[in-house]
Amino acid sequence: SQQGEEDPQALSIQEGENATMNCSYKTSINNLQWYRQNSGRGLVHLILIRSNEREKHSGRLRVTLDTSKKSSSLLITASRAADTASYFCATVSGGYQKVTFGIGTKLQVIP
């Protein structure tokens, strides 16, 4: 099964609202990353949080990591229609730095 599992699988919100996506995983990690994928395009790296970090910010993005619960959340504040995309978490684990992607959350921001 996928190492990372995003929740919800689909989310629809109004422009200006905040969007929260969650990711759960099963094994210990070195770091966790979030990626974004616009329809028909490749993935673009958004933010990385190391296993010894609890929270990280980048512009309108806020990522939290709870290693005791093996979960992470991505918060997008003041959403815009252009934020409409699929968002994937990716765990990096082991000495081999293996990257495993989740199934993604499809976010729709309605103007």
Added chain:
Amino acid sequence: GAGVSQSPSNKVTEKGKDVELRCDPISGHTALYWYRQSLGQGLEFLIYFQGNSAPDKSGLPSDRFSAERTGGSVSTLTIQRTQQEDSAVYLCASSFDRVAKNIQYFGAGTRLSVL
């Protein structure tokens, strides 16, 4: 190049034919990955290259799938005797190395349709 380049962007083939998908990674990136993404699904890992060798090919779904990388740069994913279930978007990514943060840079993908 400036980014990861994949070709062709779209490929339509008949069941039973062989196809080759190409990935040109970012110059200087030693690690290269292939993934498969079915419609509306997540990414399925296929194979990882470090230089020209493939230390992890655990995701290749069958012996019809193979990949190689030459000169530590361009990689080719070959699917022999294609089946309809092979229809998907095949994504390639590269990273500077696997030791550091392992941030991956993706190409736009090749959309394969097997009729």
